[in-house]
Amino acid sequence: MTQGMTTTAAIGDSEFDRDTAVTLREPGVYDAELSAGWTIITAVNGGYLLALLGRALGEALPHPHPFTISAHYLTASQPGPAVIRTEVVRAGRGLSTGQASLFQLDEEGREVERIRAVASYGDLDALADDVRTTATPPAIPPVEQCFGPDDSPAPIPGSSAITDRLWLKLDPATLGWALGAPSGKGEMRAWFGLADGRDHDPLSLLLAVDALPPTAFELGLKGWVPTIELTTHVRCRPAPGPLRVAITTRNLAGGFLEEDAEVWDSADRLVAQSRQLARAPRG
Template identity: 45%
Template sequence: MIGFGAATAVEPAGEGRYGAVLDAGYLIGDALNGGYLMAVLGRAAVAASPHAHPVSTAVNFHRVAVPGPAEVIVEPRKEGRTAATARVTLVQDGRPAADALITTATLDTTAEPAWSGAEPTGLPPLEECTAARPPSGSSGFADQVDMRFDPATMGWLDGRPSGRPEVRAWFRLRDGHPPDAYVLALAVDALPPVVLNLGARGWAPTVELTWHMRAVPAPGRLALHGSGRVLTGGWFDEDVEVWDSTGRLVAQSRQLARAPRAPRAAERL
């Protein structure tokens, strides 16, 4: 298993172009996790920018990305003293797999919030949470992350969904990579789909995801709070807040996704 830094690395390949080798360790089923892809896109955006952090990312996922070689194309749109914006495209087999508009800036690591809402409640202490590990011998996304879930939001695993579109968990990487901008990109798309607690089941492909980096995270575990607002016509939204070990909000996201099917009444009996 290679480390997260190496798995998300990009290499210059000509003006505005970067090469990457997408790592199979971030597969969920047959598709690479969207947060992992956003981390790769973010690294390319920062590499082409005078600024250090991807503070705003809006990405559309066009098709499944798979392990292996890929190209990242960075097309600058605006470069200023405090921020720069670029269109960043992930290409595999000559076709775009994801397009993102990424704004980079350099965050002040010493800045204190002028105002911040209260940290969400509901995530129990780590020792009261449920670890989730893949079956012995398997590989994939769950092998890369150490997540401890709030048991109150995991009833869907036992066929007892809570009826509330919520999932909460503690998060860190198993390889010890400290939380940074690219780990935040992974974290905002790490939770199981919140609609599983509404009785849906199966793959829920993300169509569009926007996330904001609000601060440089402190060392330690991250707290993930996921919720949804509307499930209708086979579409749902999911909001995720990421809080660091000091209790600071460090990332926010919202995604629009296709809902997996809900079981028929006969299947629930």
């Protein structure tokens, strides 16, 4: 990797791969273990959960890569055992569509649905090279001019177990919240990678769109920002190296906000886009 990262873990050998592993129980049904290492406060991170569902759907569908996946987060997931039930809705020549739901047992032993997702899968490696875009990569300073959790003399507000598994270098222009002076702009930008140096693939892009501190922090709000719905489009397989992630919020109303994310790879290609609706913290 370039820009301050060193590749150590290969795809398939990293903590991310182990913690998103699924085990086939019976056709279409997979067992999983939600790791406490990907929690924010007490809840499991939504991007990690999306990657877990994405892996199960990749096992169930005839095509290998998520093109688009939309997930509704029904109840907060907790670390521990889970079961994912999948269904193949349609298997076409170029695209296949399926749905997946993740369940956990509550304190009384009743099964509770945590997330429900619908996705279309295809083969990113078979896509044409034609690109026509007006999108441009986010203007983020070089890595050495950006800051991560380890650069702060005190714990960054809102940090959690997930930060130990990520390599994050935040744009100083979006770090006012950590210094007690939020900008009010609803923007967050960062260099992004996995802490063990694993290169990115389509599944890790599902994590990347929801792994930065919430834009609500730069709006002067503090606390958990739970995802209600998250839709992600994977546009191409990312090149080796760190990603650049830019997230913006333009409208907070009625206690809810949207976050639009763009993910760019080291070859200056837009590799993923997402939009989510989230509940704003009350702080």
